[in-house]
Amino acid sequence: MPKFAVVVCPHCKNAFIMEPGHKTVSCRSCNKRLEASRLKVFFASDDFKEAQAARGSVVAGISGDTAAFEEALPGIGRDVMERIGEDVQEQRYMEDKRKVNEKMDEEARKTKKKGQQAILRDTFEELAENGDIDIEEYWKKISFSGIDRLKFDKWVEKLVETGVAYSPRFGYLRKS
Incomplete structure (x- = not known):
């Protein structure tokens, strides 16, 4: 050794x-x-x-x-130098790759969050053009996009609380 x-x-x-x-x-x-x-x-x-x-x-x-x-x-010897150089470059590559992956994951989280809100908002606007919105129909339109039901229900509550929409009758929304 x-x-x-x-x-x-x-x-x-x-x-x-x-x-x-x-x-x-x-x-x-x-x-x-x-x-x-x-x-x-x-x-x-x-x-x-x-x-x-x-x-x-x-x-x-x-x-x-x-x-x-x-x-x-x-x-x-040259072979020792090449081995050291390869090891250093491999380490730098792995470190750079880790940093890039962290940044991409961070950006993906931001985009996903913004993307879900945009989907909820755009779908609401699209359905509001036809008058009253059936909440279950609204859910069916956005459920395929990866938004869970709990988040959807919170979104609907937020729409009503902020005054963007109101509920003319049970199970329906109308744009204010």
Whole structure:
């Protein structure tokens, strides 16, 4: 087993050198306690100078400085450098992908919420053109769009409470 390993903190993206064999290790930058077995080892060696050079290369790769990344490991073989570079790029790709997915999920939640209200409002306007609106007919028209009955009932109550509509008789709405 090598004496030194270059790892990257998953929280702050700080590359540091650790000695394998410990159960936990603390990040030197953010001071988070990390489980050593779960950290991805980018480079391992018995020579501390090689580990330092590899750490510098990983830091350059993370920061996006490909020229410095290429220059950082002159004494280490090309295959080792390529492996370190692939690992860094894979980690950056996964991190970027996670951020993009979070943003897309957030936007989808906003759009879905706006979309449901727009469907409820537009369907109400469409049915109101013909006079009184049968609440069950209104429900049948919008139920396929993924809106649950509880939300629909709250929407109808809101229409009546705000004065947008009123109930001329039980089970019917009329636009005010």
